[in-house]
Every structure is written in structure tokens, then in C-alpha cells.
Amino acid sequence: MTDGVFEDPANTREEILAATYRCLRNHGYADLTMQKIGDELEQSPSLVYHHYENKDALVIACLEYLLEHFEGKLGRGRVDDPQDRLEEMLDWWFATDVDNDWHAFLTTVLELRAQAVHDPDYRAHFTRSDRVFKESLAAALRTGIDAGVFQECDPDAVAETLQTVLIGAILRRSSTDADVWLEEVHGELERYLESRVYKN
Amino acid sequence: MTDGVFEDPANTREEILAATYRCLRNHGYADLTMQKIGDELEQSPSLVYHHYENKDALVIACLEYLLEHFEGKLGRGRVDDPQDRLEEMLDWWFATDVDNDWHAFLTTVLELRAQAVHDPDYRAHFTRSDRVFKESLAAALRTGIDAGVFQECDPDAVAETLQTVLIGAILRRSSTDADVWLEEVHGELERYLESRVYKN
DNA sequence: CTCTTTTGAATAAACGTTCAATCAAACCCA
DNA sequence: TGGGTTTGATTGAACGTTTATTCAAAAGAG
Structure with missing residues (x-):
């Protein structure tokens, strides 16, 4: 991708x-x-x-x-079903197969975030980039809400939360050796979505 | 602290x-x-x-x-009530007042995590440090479960998830300008705990 | 007097950056 | 069309700065 x-x-x-x-x-x-x-x-x-x-x-x-x-x-997004679409977006970030270029690049992005601590130009970029990705998540959520297949949640708050988890997962994955927790977190994220977003 | x-x-x-x-x-x-x-x-x-x-x-x-x-x-922990204890731990990380030394140090820790990408000694440290903090969260959860005030959740999975959110929040806060999302995420985390951990 | 602590000066390597000098192609004018 | 000129692309060599690190010697404690 x-x-x-x-x-x-x-x-x-x-x-x-x-x-x-x-x-x-x-x-x-x-x-x-x-x-x-x-x-x-x-x-x-x-x-x-x-x-x-x-x-x-x-x-x-x-x-x-x-x-x-x-x-x-x-x-x-080509996927019609809002839930599938959201899951697809999450999988893109979570991408568990480690030995690929995409993951290598995500790791590098973390190094660049560290530059943002001191460099306003990097800060400005990541401020914008966070907004872009959050908006795309929020849009997917709104689609589902409007279609009546998602609960009446706060799409902005949920999107920000998802993004925070994803970024946290990438950071932990890039800066530690262990990986077992990743599936656990993925599972909990699923439960969160079930209780807060999906309808059962 | x-x-x-x-x-x-x-x-x-x-x-x-x-x-x-x-x-x-x-x-x-x-x-x-x-x-x-x-x-x-x-x-x-x-x-x-x-x-x-x-x-x-x-x-x-x-x-x-x-x-x-x-x-x-x-x-x-001096706090007896498991829920208060857990909230206290989360607040410690979330600490919203920006102008303090603790937050400044958390920001620096992110820079150091970026070193862990290439330096095995840093990696080893953060692997250990993640384990320590996760265990302390999991212990707090187990206390609540054993006391019967928390649901029968998977304390390890929940702890890993909390830590991932917290680390993600710190990273985003340190590398971007905007801050509005922080309260939204805090709120969602609260809802997650209510549905998954706390009893109502 | 001896062992540890502390210092200032020197080393050495790594890199970002500059710049004067080529080269090729595009352009212009008769 | 064709010769001269301008423009932009490209290079190699050099500069200068920054910093971690070393080390021989001074200072100090016991």
C-alpha cells in the first residue's frame, strides 16, 4: 500500500x-x-x-x-459495509507481518515524531497528518452512524481514541522486543468497538 | 512525583x-x-x-x-478502593497540566524510545520498563477482580491496552500542537473501563 | 607518599553545507 | 538555420562546526 x-x-x-x-x-x-x-x-x-x-x-x-x-x-474506500471498512483501516495500521517495508517506514515515522519535539516544522506536519487520519476514521464512523449500522457514538472522540491506540501500538512495537501484547490489545480494541460502536 | x-x-x-x-x-x-x-x-x-x-x-x-x-x-498504593487506585494511576500518566517537569521528562522519554529503534540497549530497557508498568496496572486490576468490585476481565489484556493508549497519548501530545483530543480520549477510556472493568 | 578524583587540552571523526567550475540543453536573434 | 547566449543541472573538493572521547598531568584525601 x-x-x-x-x-x-x-x-x-x-x-x-x-x-x-x-x-x-x-x-x-x-x-x-x-x-x-x-x-x-x-x-x-x-x-x-x-x-x-x-x-x-x-x-x-x-x-x-x-x-x-x-x-x-x-x-x-471500495468496501461498502461500514464495519468491514473500519476493520480494514485498523488492520492497515496493525499490520502484524513485521518484515515488510510498510512497517519499516512506520518505525521511521516514530523517529521523525521525536524530531517534532524540538522542531516546529515537524510539529506542524504531524499536527496536520494526525488531523487527516483522524478525519478519515471519523468519516468512516459517521458513514456507519448515518446508515444506522453503528451506535450513536461521538465519531470524533472514537476516532481520536482509535488513532491514539494505533500510534501507541506502533511506538511500543518499534521500541521494544516483545510482541505478545499486540494481539491482546487488538482483541480489547475489538471489544471496545463492540460495546461502543457496533450494534449487536 | x-x-x-x-x-x-x-x-x-x-x-x-x-x-x-x-x-x-x-x-x-x-x-x-x-x-x-x-x-x-x-x-x-x-x-x-x-x-x-x-x-x-x-x-x-x-x-x-x-x-x-x-x-x-x-x-x-495508599488508596484502598481499587477503582480510585486505577484512576489515580491513569491520571498520573494523563497529567493534563503541561507546564511541569514530569511532562517534560515524559516527552524526553519519547526521544529515547526513538533511540531504541536502532540501539539494543535502549530496546532492552524499554522492554523491561513496559513490563514493569504493565504489571503494576495488571496487579491493580487483579486486586479489584479478586475483591469482587471489577468484572472478570482479562487483567493482562486490559493492562496492555491501557498502557498502549497512555503511551500513544503521550507521543501525540509531545509531537503535535493541538491538544483538544486529549479530553475526548480520556472520556472514551473511561467508557471503555465502565463497559469492561467496572461494575455498575 | 600513594591512590583516587578531577581537569584542561588535544584528538578525531562525522556531516551538513557551500561554492566555484563544468556541461548540456533550451532559447533567441539575425 | 545557426551561432551565441542564457539557464538550469550537476559535480567534486573544501570548509567549518559540533561532539564524543582520550589522556597525561594536577589536585586532593588519607
């Missing part, structure tokens, strides 16, 4: 973003150097400075690019 | 840990330099190397010290 975003770069700027994305995904932010981006690009690191102000501006541009791409995709 | 941990250092090693803690709390990990630790200590940075292997070993020693301190405190 992640890949395919940068599959056909239209110009040098996009090629740089694509290379940055691959570097971030493969090596993480801590090991991201302009040299590595240059290697991935098979061009000189200094070329990057012709197109982007500096390293962090580049990384943020990459995040923004991805976010815009997702914004385009999020609206068009 | 945090302060008081390092209030009376017994020796140079502990003084160094205390200085490290204050630096982390006040400036965060990204801006932590041996120089700053030396300044806080009012001694030369090179002194630190006489007592600790290197910078990260020092930081981890500081985290371990704090964790041991908490392990000692967590058992002795």
Missing part, C-alpha cells in the same frame, strides 16, 4: 523524494545522511541542495508528499 | 545521574551533550568518563535508576 507512491517520478525533485523515502525506510532517520541519499539517487549529494533548502526541509517535503498521496486515496 | 528521586545523591555516581536527569528533563535528549551535563554538575565533562563508559551507558543507567525507584513505589 505504501509502495507505488513514488513508482514513477516525474522529475528530479520527485526522484530525490523517492530516494529519500527509500533511505528512510531502509536505514531509518538516525542513519540518514546526505551521502546516502546521493548514493540511492546515484548522483552527487550536493545536487540535492539545488532542489531543497536543507536536509530536514527535504524530509518534511517527503512526508508531505506521502500525506497528500494518502489524502487522495483515503476517501475512496 | 518524579522529583524527589534524586533529591539526596549519596555519591558522585548518583550526582552524575541526577545531573543527567535534570539535563534530559530541561533540554531533551537531542540537545544533551557531555558539556551540558558537566555544567549541570559544575564539574568537568571528562569526570563523567571516570564513572561511566560513555554517554548512552550513562543515560541508560539514569533510566534504570528511575525505573528501580518506581518499582519500589508502585507496589505501595
Whole structure:
């Protein structure tokens, strides 16, 4: 689901973003150097400075690019049943198979959140990105409520809660060794939805 | 609740840990330099190397010290009513007043979790620390179940879930500007506990 | 006098960033 | 059309800064 975003770069700027994305995904932010981006690009690191102000501006541009791409995709869910649709969205985040690029990138996003602690540009990005994903969850909830298949819950509050759990799970998964708790949390989340959102 | 941990250092090693803690709390990990630790200590940075292997070993020693301190405190809750006790534990993490040292330190812990992505020593620490806090939550739940005031829920699963929400909330709070969602999530967490844990 | 503690200066590596210098292509004008 | 000019892309080498870390020597305690 992640890949395919940068599959056909239209110009040098996009090629740089694509290379940055691959570097971030493969090596993480801590090991991201302009040299590595240059290697991935098979061009000189200094070329990057012709197109982007500096390293962090580049990384943020990459995040923004991805976010815009997702914004385009999020609206068009093909699944009709609201419950299936919501579950699909949760599974996307929970994705349990560890050895894939998507999970690697989610881990890197955490490193970038740590930058947001001190860097207002990163903060601004994640503020916006949280809003976007929360809205997409809330929209799915509203659809179900309007269709009469979900309870009359507060879609904004539930969406924020779901997102908080998902982000917490990703953080814990990326920063600890154990994984057993993940299924337990997934199960509890299911129970929460059953009591608060789904109708039985 | 945090302060008081390092209030009376017994020796140079502990003084160094205390200085490290204050630096982390006040400036965060990204801006932590041996120089700053030396300044806080009012001694030369090179002194630190006489007592600790290197910078990260020092930081981890500081985290371990704090964790041991908490392990000692967590058992002795003075509150008798299990529900009050649980709520107290949650409030401790949720602590909404932003301008305090405790919240600043929680934010720094996130930066350190980001290190855990690549550094096995940090990973080992957070694996252990998650276990400790989860166990203390699970213990509180079991107390309530055994006393018959909580439902027959799965204390481990609920504890893992609570911790995941709390960590997610801290991460979101530290890496974004908006804060409105926090109360919504707190409210939903309350509803979850009502449906799953508390008896009505 | 000896052992530990403490210091200041020096080391060394890593990186982001700058910049003057090429090169190719597009563009313009006669 | 064609020669000269402008523009943008690209490079390699160098700069400068930041920081963890080392170490030989001074200071201090017992």
C-alpha cells in the first residue's frame, strides 16, 4: 500500500523524494545522511541542495508528499459495509507481518515524531497528518452512524481514541522486543468497538 | 512525583545521574551533550568518563535508576478502593497540566524510545520498563477482580491496552500542537473501563 | 607518599553545507 | 538555420562546526 507512491517520478525533485523515502525506510532517520541519499539517487549529494533548502526541509517535503498521496486515496474506500471498512483501516495500521517495508517506514515515522519535539516544522506536519487520519476514521464512523449500522457514538472522540491506540501500538512495537501484547490489545480494541460502536 | 528521586545523591555516581536527569528533563535528549551535563554538575565533562563508559551507558543507567525507584513505589498504593487506585494511576500518566517537569521528562522519554529503534540497549530497557508498568496496572486490576468490585476481565489484556493508549497519548501530545483530543480520549477510556472493568 | 578524583587540552571523526567550475540543453536573434 | 547566449543541472573538493572521547598531568584525601 505504501509502495507505488513514488513508482514513477516525474522529475528530479520527485526522484530525490523517492530516494529519500527509500533511505528512510531502509536505514531509518538516525542513519540518514546526505551521502546516502546521493548514493540511492546515484548522483552527487550536493545536487540535492539545488532542489531543497536543507536536509530536514527535504524530509518534511517527503512526508508531505506521502500525506497528500494518502489524502487522495483515503476517501475512496471500495468496501461498502461500514464495519468491514473500519476493520480494514485498523488492520492497515496493525499490520502484524513485521518484515515488510510498510512497517519499516512506520518505525521511521516514530523517529521523525521525536524530531517534532524540538522542531516546529515537524510539529506542524504531524499536527496536520494526525488531523487527516483522524478525519478519515471519523468519516468512516459517521458513514456507519448515518446508515444506522453503528451506535450513536461521538465519531470524533472514537476516532481520536482509535488513532491514539494505533500510534501507541506502533511506538511500543518499534521500541521494544516483545510482541505478545499486540494481539491482546487488538482483541480489547475489538471489544471496545463492540460495546461502543457496533450494534449487536 | 518524579522529583524527589534524586533529591539526596549519596555519591558522585548518583550526582552524575541526577545531573543527567535534570539535563534530559530541561533540554531533551537531542540537545544533551557531555558539556551540558558537566555544567549541570559544575564539574568537568571528562569526570563523567571516570564513572561511566560513555554517554548512552550513562543515560541508560539514569533510566534504570528511575525505573528501580518506581518499582519500589508502585507496589505501595495508599488508596484502598481499587477503582480510585486505577484512576489515580491513569491520571498520573494523563497529567493534563503541561507546564511541569514530569511532562517534560515524559516527552524526553519519547526521544529515547526513538533511540531504541536502532540501539539494543535502549530496546532492552524499554522492554523491561513496559513490563514493569504493565504489571503494576495488571496487579491493580487483579486486586479489584479478586475483591469482587471489577468484572472478570482479562487483567493482562486490559493492562496492555491501557498502557498502549497512555503511551500513544503521550507521543501525540509531545509531537503535535493541538491538544483538544486529549479530553475526548480520556472520556472514551473511561467508557471503555465502565463497559469492561467496572461494575455498575 | 600513594591512590583516587578531577581537569584542561588535544584528538578525531562525522556531516551538513557551500561554492566555484563544468556541461548540456533550451532559447533567441539575425 | 545557426551561432551565441542564457539557464538550469550537476559535480567534486573544501570548509567549518559540533561532539564524543582520550589522556597525561594536577589536585586532593588519607
